[in-house]
Amino acid sequence: MTEVHDPLMTAVGLRKAFGRTEALRGVSMSLAPGEVLAVTGPSGSGKSTLLLCLAGVLRPEAGHVQYAGQRLDELSESQRTRLRRRELGLVLQFGQLVPELTGVQNVMMPLLLNRHDRAAARTSSLGWLERLGAGQVADVVPGEMSGGEAQRVAVARALVAGPRVVFADEPTGALDTLSGERVLEALLSSARDTGAAVVLVTHDNRVAATADREIVLRDGRADPRLVT
Amino acid sequence: MSLGHVLLGVLADGPAHGYDLKRAHDERFPAVKTLAYGQVYATLARLERDGLVEVAETTQGAGPERTAYALTAEGRAALLGWLEKPEPAGPYPADDLVRKTVVALRLGADADAYLRRQREVHLARMRELLALQRATDAVDARIVVDHTISHLDADLRWLETAANRLAEGRGR
Known part of the structure; x- marks a missing residue:
């Protein structure tokens, strides 16, 4: 029988540099299934780089990420892409929606990439938009949405394929307190319902306080004394 | 936080007279209520009784006798204990x-x-x-x-x- 508390994801000794800037200098961490983890720290401390390494978007130069027993660096590019599409969801600060597509078309994208039937993908995407309180922008393009609406569409897109981990980089960073609260609540309650773990990069203390645990980064290292 | 901790904290800088303590405190924490001299002397007497401060020096000038107090090892330990919490x-x-x-x-x-x-x-x-x-x-x-x-x-x-x-x- 599988141990319930086995970590879903672990990172060991991650290092990543951009030119002469060392963004990560040996970060290790783990994530339990269904856990909500906040990653905090000053600007430039490596938070977003850590998130993108965990999400399999960036490749660390040293160290490795293991997800559900598999090392990401040992997967082929196509295996990694499939993993990103099916198991991992990503929400960025400004939503990063495709500007030419409507709300529902944006949400459908991961399902279409996973070769779901178009009609079924549309029904399921509309369901997610409704659930996140963004049903009214299903047929609206991002340029005509408010910041909060666009961010909810981005959350719906991250959740639609039923990921086991959702990564969110400053999901409330561009929003006022109440819009941020609604987006966060929508994200966390949906993740709770589906059992997904959530990794939140944030400067927002309300977001950090909502998490089960916090990792504080400083100069590309995790502060070992502040992992609560 | 008690006034005792406040004074011990200011004494962490080094020995000082009651008068200097009040002045140093009021300068360092401009946003809080200033200390009254009576409070300062009464508290110093209590801290001395409890062994948290000791008389470092007594000088006799033109005016009344002036006593400088210093943090004792116990006083320092009390501050460190307070910081723990x-x-x-x-x-x-x-x-x-x-x-x-x-x-x-x-x-x-x-x-x-x-x-x-x-x-x-x-x-x-x-x-x-x-x-x-x-x-x-x-x-x-x-x-x-x-x-x-x-x-x-x-x-x-x-x-x-x-x-x-x-x-x-x-x-x-």
């Missing part, structure tokens, strides 16, 4: 967080560790308040909780900035 996350006079940090720095104690412990206490309190807020639909109750959360948030930002300044200071 984070403050409750309110309600409190906000300057206690500032005082603890400044005392930690003057003592050469681990100010970072204090700031981390305090952040944990504040975050835990914020977590409770957010849960309380989510549990109610009453707008007035939510607004009241917002007020407390905003103050906690301000303190958390200050704690973070202070930790960053310490890191920056070490980097220089």
